[in-house]
Structure formats: C-alpha cells, structure tokens
Amino acid sequence: MKILVTGGTGYIGSHTVVELIKSNHQVVIVDNLYNSNINVLDRIEKLTGVRPLFYQVDILDYENLEKVFKENAIEAVIHFAGLKAVGESVSIPLRYYENNISGSINLYKLMEKYHVYKLVFSSSATVYGDNFAVPFKEEYGLGDTTNPYGTTKKFNEIILTDLCKANENMSCVLLRYFNPIGSHESGMLGEVPNGIPNNLVPYIAKVASGELDHLRVYGDDYDTKDGTGIRDYIHVVDLAIAHVKAIEYCNKLEGVDVINIGSGKGYSVLEVLHAYEKACGHKLPYKIYPRRPGDIATCYADIEKAKRVLGFEVKYDIDKMCEDSYRFTIMNPEGIK
Numbered sequence: 001m002k003i004l005v006t007g008g009t010g011y012i013g014s015h016t017v018v019e020l021i022k023s024n025h026q027v028v029i030v031d032n033l034y035n036s037n038i039n040v041l042d043r044i045e046k047l048t049g050v051r052p053l054f055y056q057v058d059i060l061d062y063e064n065l066e067k068v069f070k071e072n073a074i075e076a077v078i079h080f081a082g083l084k085a086v087g088e089s090v091s092i093p094l095r096y097y098e099n100n101i102s103g104s105i106n107l108y109k110l111m112e113k114y115h116v117y118k119l120v121f122s123s124s125a126t127v128y129g130d131n132f133a134v135p136f137k138e139e140y141g142l143g144d145t146t147n148p149y150g151t152t153k154k155f156n157e158i159i160l161t162d163l164c165k166a167n168e169n170m171s172c173v174l175l176r177y178f179n180p181i182g183s184h185e186s187g188m189l190g191e192v193p194n195g196i197p198n199n200l201v202p203y204i205a206k207v208a209s210g211e212l213d214h215l216r217v218y219g220d221d222y223d224t225k226d227g228t229g230i231r232d233y234i235h236v237v238d239l240a241i242a243h244v245k246a247i248e249y250c251n252k253l254e255g256v257d258v259i260n261i262g263s264g265k266g267y268s269v270l271e272v273l274h275a276y277e278k279a280c281g282h283k284l285p286y287k288i289y290p291r292r293p294g295d296i297a298t299c300y301a302d303i304e305k306a307k308r309v310l311g312f313e314v315k316y317d318i319d320k321m322c323e324d325s326y327r328f329t330i331m332n333p334e335g336i337k
C-alpha cells in the first residue's frame with residue numbers, strides 16, 4: 001500500500017517506516033521537524049535501501065498538506081504527528097489542543113476529500129486515566145484524563161469513532177500504546193529528548209552516559225512489589241511491527257477498533273534501573289524523591305485482543321530494550337544530527 005506517515009521522522013514513526021518498507025509498503029512522510037531531524041531519512045535509507053518521499057509540512061497548514069494528497073495516491077494513513085510532553089501540555093494547553101486536535105482534523109478532512117479511508121491513530125494508555133483496575137482492557141472505554149495531552153488523545157478517539165459512524169467506508173484502528181522504549185538494534189534510530197528527559201528510560205540513559213548524576217525515583221511508597229511505580233514497557237521495534245499489522249488489518253475492518261499495544265507485563269522503576277545497569281555494565285546511582293503529581297501506581301495492558309485480532313505479540317524483553325537504548329545513547333552522543 002502507499003501509506004502516508006505523519007510524524008514519520010519522529011521516534012516511533014521512524015521505526016515504523018523501517019518496518020513498513022521491510023514489508024514492501026511505499027511510504028510518504030509528512031513532518032514539520034519540530035521534534036525530529038531530517039538526517040533520520042539518511043538513516044532509514046541506510047537501513048532499508050529505500051529513501052521515503054518526504055514533505056516538510058505542518059499538519060496545521062491545510063493547503064500544503066493538501067498538496068501531499070494531490071501529488072500522491074495515498075491509500076492509508078498512520079498518524080503519529082503530535083506534541084507529547086505531559087507537563088508542557090499543562091502549561092500551554094491551547095498549543096496542544098491546536099496541534100493535536102486542529103491539526104488532526106485537517107488531516108481527517110483531507111482523507112475524506114481524497115477518499116482515503118484507512119487510518120491507524122497513535123493513542124495512549126493515558127486515556128484510561130486512573131479509573132480502572134489493571135490490566136487495562138479495551139472494553140473499559142475512556143477514563144478521566146489528567147492532563148491536556150491525554151485529553152487530546154481522548155478527543156481524537158471520540159472524533160474518529162464519530163467519523164467511522166458517519167462514513168461507512170472508514171476503517172480506523174486506535175492503538176493505545178503503553179510505554180515504548182528502546183531503539184533500533186543498529187543504533188541508528190532512537191529517541192532524542194529535548195533537554196532534561198521527563199520519561200524514565202531516556203533519563204536513565206543520561207545517567208548511564210554520565211550526563212546526569214543520578215536517577216530521581218519518584219516515590220517508593222506505592223502499593224507495588226518494591227514501592228516504586230509499575231509500567232508496561234514495550235520495545236519500539238515491537239510497537240513498529242504492531243503498526244504494520246494494524247494498517248493491514250484496516251483492509252478487513254469495518255468501522256473503528258481500539259487495541260492495546262503493550263507487553264502485558266509490569267516492571268517497577270527499580271527493576272528497569274537494574275536491567276539498565278546490566279546493559280551498561282556499571283551501577284547507576286539513584287535517590288528517592290516524592291511521588292510525581294498525576295502518576296498512578298500501576299499500569300499494564302491486557303494484550304489478549306492484540307493477539308487475537310492482529311496476531312501481535314512482543315518479541316523483545318526488558319533486557320533487550322535496555323541494551324538497545326544504551327547502544328543508541330553511546331553511538332549518538334549528540335542525538336541524530
């Protein structure tokens with residue numbers, strides 16, 4: 001299929017583009033490069049032998065986004081483009097609503113206009129909020145989100161559900177990702193956070209490389225095995241493969257379907273830290289800090305539906321996630337420049 005990938009030079013997008021090309025799909029990328037680098041294209045080409053067509057376009061720019069649809073016979077869309085920093089979304093909510101909702105509506109309008117009816121959307125486990133018991137199941141529906149970022153994901157899910165009701169040709173898969181970490185095993189693609197990372201593994205990576213002196217563990221008094229928060233980590237390459245399966249599933253799907261993408265296993269902050277110590281070969285200092293506002297104790301996925309509907313199961317364990325993250329960190333001290 002000819003697939004438009006918005007946000008295709010970003011962290012999850014770039015890994016997905018590699019897997020799509022490996023599965024013989026043609027890829028057109030749209031990205032405004034706000035949170036990624038043009039050199040990602042060279043790296044995708046080195047890994048696959050194919051350089052995807054690239055448009056530096058902001059999805060808020062309807063006219064230039066329309067050119068992409070006019071110039072290419074797009075058959076399906078995977079929509080990653082979005083802002084994703086939870087804390088920042090609390091400080092500048094309108095920027096998040098504009099980018100993640102208005103930008104997405106531009107895209108959905110153009111899909112209707114150019115009769116492109118297959119879409120995979122990047123949603124998040126954050127839409128479960130703190131309303132439900134683990135493991136989180138798709139049938140729980142949408143919880144109370146705790147920040148504007150999460151609310152943009154929830155609104156997109158609602159918009160796409162309504163669109164599928166209104167247009168019987170439309171097929172949308174809403175993938176609720178749990179915690180993607182790790183990097184391509186070549187060390188050529190990975191996550192490059194701006195400034196001091198908010199997320200656990202990018203932060204640990206900087207402690208492992210000596211850039212930061214210790215990990216701040218946010219809370220050791222949760223009701224969990226060692227008192228620290230538990231999350232469901234998934235290797236980004238496994239997540240990328242899930243997208244290939246999801247876009248192919250759109251060919252037989254009618255309407256909307258919601259699918260969790262995780263490993264189904266929960267690891268504590270300290271377990272992840274110890275796995276990273278094994279990967280980098282030395283001890284990593286940490287200190288206990290108060291709980292981070294908004295965090296929940298435990299979050300992991302019920303993965304039965306992904307297996308049943310997509311035939312998807314993860315291949316990589318927490319050790320491999322940490323090894324690949326560390327390799328990328330060491331090979332790219334300046335990020336992807």
Ligand code: NAD
Binds near residue numbers: 080099
């Ligand atoms: P990322 O920031 O690495 O990639 C997003 C890409 O979108 C970037 O390359 C950025 O430049 C681009 N972009 C942002 N706004 C744009 C706009 N208006 N027009 C065009 N391009 C734009 O993030 P990621 O981690 O790869 O996440 C991809 C998607 O998955 C996002 O929608 C994110 O919210 C969602 N998600 C991520 C996580 C995670 O932990 N990484 C978890 C759940 C969901």
Ligand code: UFG
Binds near residue numbers: 178200216219228295
């Ligand atoms: N943590 C620390 N120290 C840090 C960073 C995180 O102890 O420096 C802890 C957190 O308290 C939490 C765990 O590590 O217990 C994971 O935290 P992350 O920030 O890596 O991930 P979250 O689960 O909080 O959030 C992530 C994404 C969100 C997404 C959510 C659900 O950042 O965008 O997963 O998919 F919404």
